[in-house]
Amino acid sequence: MRFLSSRLVRRAFVALASLVVLLLLVVWIVGTVVLPSGPPDVEDSQLHAMSAAFGGDPAVSPERYEEWELTSFYLLMRDGVEIAVDLWLPGPLEDGVTLPAVVFPTRYWRRWETRFVSWGDRPWSMDRLLLSRGYAVIKTDARGSGASFGSRPYPWSPDEVSDYEEVVDWVITQPWSDGNVGVQGTSYGGTAAEFIAGLNHPAVRAAAVEFSLYDVYRDIAFPGGVLNEWFVSRWGMFNAALDAGTVPEVIGLLGKALVRGPAPVEYRWTPGGLAPLPDDGRPALQKAIAQHAANVNIEDAARRVAFRDQIAGPAGVSTDDFSPHAFHERAGPTDTAIISIAGWYDGAYARAALERFRQVPGADTCIVGAWNHGGRKGVDPFEPRNAEATPSRAVQRLAVLRFFDYHLKGQGTEPPKGLSYEIMGAGAWQHSATWPPAGSTMQAYHLWAGNRLVPQPDESLDGFDSFTPDLTHGSGPNARWRTQLGQDDVFYTGLTDAPGLLSFSSEPLETPMRIAGDPQLRLFVAADREDFAVYVYLEAVDPEGQRHYVTEGSLRAVCRGDGATPAFTSDAASSVIPGEVMEMTVPLLPVAMQIPAGYRLRLSLAGADSDYFARHPAQGPVTLTVHRSQMRPSALVLPLVAPHKMAHE
CATH class of the missing domain: 3.40.50.1820 (Alpha/Beta hydrolase fold, catalytic domain)
Structure with a gap:
């Protein structure tokens, strides 16, 4: 019995040692691929991908050293x-x-x-x-x-x-x-x-x-x-x-x-x-x-x-x-x-x-x-998850090398000035001298009766919507706020399925919509507490009901400034009087996206993102009343560009 136990121990030791050696071999092989020691290969296809996306010549300085x-x-x-x-x-x-x-x-x-x-x-x-x-x-x-x-x-x-x-x-x-x-x-x-x-x-x-x-x-x-x-x-x-x-x-x-x-x-x-x-x-x-x-x-x-x-x-x-x-x-x-x-x-x-x-x-x-933090993952919500970035991180590096070649070495032609940006949902890159791009116009979609988003509201349906936000609501483990530490992929699942949200949807789009700029929500709202925050999520919903995240924004009520422009200094803080209607303009994060015809816009209001942000109010519930009328026209305002105006500028 003692002999059998010793033999089992030896076998276990040999198996463990073999596993360790195998693991180190795998680590060495992966390290050789991930962190090679020689000059990186630069393919013609990468140079042309750089030029196609970011403009300019498909060229960088030649390789001179290998050590x-x-x-x-x-x-x-x-x-x-x-x-x-x-x-x-x-x-x-x-x-x-x-x-x-x-x-x-x-x-x-x-x-x-x-x-x-x-x-x-x-x-x-x-x-x-x-x-x-x-x-x-x-x-x-x-x-x-x-x-x-x-x-x-x-x-x-x-x-x-x-x-x-x-x-x-x-x-x-x-x-x-x-x-x-x-x-x-x-x-x-x-x-x-x-x-x-x-x-x-x-x-x-x-x-x-x-x-x-x-x-x-x-x-x-x-x-x-x-x-x-x-x-x-x-x-x-x-x-x-x-x-x-x-x-x-x-x-x-x-x-x-x-x-x-x-x-x-x-x-x-x-x-x-x-x-x-x-x-x-x-x-x-x-x-x-x-x-x-x-x-x-x-x-x-x-x-x-x-x-x-x-x-x-x-x-x-x-x-x-x-x-x-x-x-x-x-x-x-x-x-x-x-x-x-x-x-x-x-x-x-x-x-x-x-x-x-x-x-x-x-x-x-x-x-x-359409990238995550660090530019290694593609995050276009119309594309498969965990996709590699397009253009790749290697191509992004070549754009930086070309920039240094010109400014530090005086080699090549000057890289194009201006903005190169990707239109999500279209897989296309555009070039502009300004942001938002020239030709963009602001289109209002009003929050209206029946949880509708409408370009032209019906005056007879003035009113309001009250809701008590679920202050445990969160945007999920793959939101844009998490990628900055783990460089993870970014996607949203079930973002607006939770209770305690107020949502509005448009009719199906008759033609494709191109958004390029900084959307905002103009909101007329009252609360029964002295402190609250509003979180806004914009999605595109396909005919089968699948939702595609577009962008989001948030604003604490005391930071609403003059109502049109938020202010974040202590001397500009605006107190909240319970029951009093106030105007606040919630900036949404900039985006460039093409939404296909037949899709609906869906706007959802929440009172918290408990996965990432501090809660306001810190304790207890809050009830919000969103007003929608000719006098108090709560509306989503979108920067739109006609597809024929999206050519290179």
Whole structure:
């Protein structure tokens, strides 16, 4: 019996060891595919896809290098804080050869240290594309994150932005630098790149700002004046794990097993050259991580404010103090050329890109596709779920490379200025000098009796509709607000099937409808409480009853401003008097979509999105009364463009 038990134990051990070896082999194979080490292939079909969607020539700079070298070091800032820097140089470089550089700022670890596999030492896809074309690549951990020293009072602080400026100053003094610098980033890094562009540093000639916010308050923290609880809480926990040098739970068990933490730094930059750090930089890494304990808890700070001008106690600033839109206003015009890339259903970041395009003079190249956060998934609701992005993420990168080629190298023709945007439901790309596109007109669909949406209301049917919203209603686990952390697909199921919603539907469309712009809901409403919020969902319903999400919007009543234009400052807050009818205009997020003939429009009003946003009122129910009459014309207002006017402008 004892012999049998020993044999079973040995067999179990062998089986487990074999499984581990097999798993590592699979991981290695997948890693080789996901994170290859050589230059990326650029196909003619990709170049033509770039040109077809975004305009311009189907060309980028030729491949020049197949190898590159990494050097990691600490760079001393003006206040004594050391910032972790990775320098990737293509090679071998001949004597006298100089290169433009692209700086990637991040607070999500500039590089991983991995176990069992060498993924952490490989450059990412965009890095390899740039390196193979003759660019230097510089990656930095923001102060208070990764392997950098210091602490973080709030995102994109003046000290953090000044650090990036000093990194640029260092770059242009190097013997391999030709003095031309670009900056690039996605999400947090995209916002950091925009701050660098706003500095108007003479060496920073171009910036690629991808899938990132423009107005901190409206785009991510408080859309519609309501705290984005889900994101703020989970982003805070995600960052706390990273700043402690640990792998966040969202990475999963396999990721936690393979990733040790942020990569340590091997050298310290000194006037006399690189000085090796003891023990491969691990003691320095631990000292840096210890300083991160002083980082401010962003969720705690966010919960202390309600308006964009209020000071969050722990941070000591308002959201506008670290928002790109306000930074541009303070800093003035920049000579840095900016390309913005965004996805229609990436939270509110399509609005961010379009506002940047409209307001920042140098940000006159903008691309918005039917993409999720990061641009890897296609989110057109008329297409299958979990589809790959079209054009692919690889093609999007080529558009950025072409932009850098022109602005940093002076190669090729200038990429088209203006807006390139995808019309969901049509699979077509359009080009415009403005947003909304020229020729768009605003069409009102009135909320009317019998839960109808009508272009021309019948005066004899003036009235109102009262309902008690279900304050547990949510938009589901795949809504646009979740993709910003997990880069998931975006789709809505059963969005307006729940009780406690008020819905209105149009007659079937006689001809296809093209929406391109910023819809809004003009609402005349009364409430029996002093605080509430309205959530608006627009869908297209096919003849069989299947619903296709179009867009959404939200607004807290105290942020209704003058009724026509919302206001989000404390001095503009408008109190709610129970029983009194008020006007509020709810902005819906921008969209471009073609809805087929025979479909109906469906507009639904809710009082909560409990899956993501804070509840108003915090306790108890609220009853809303929506008025619809000639005197109080509640209406959905859509920006429409005739199909024949949607040609390239």
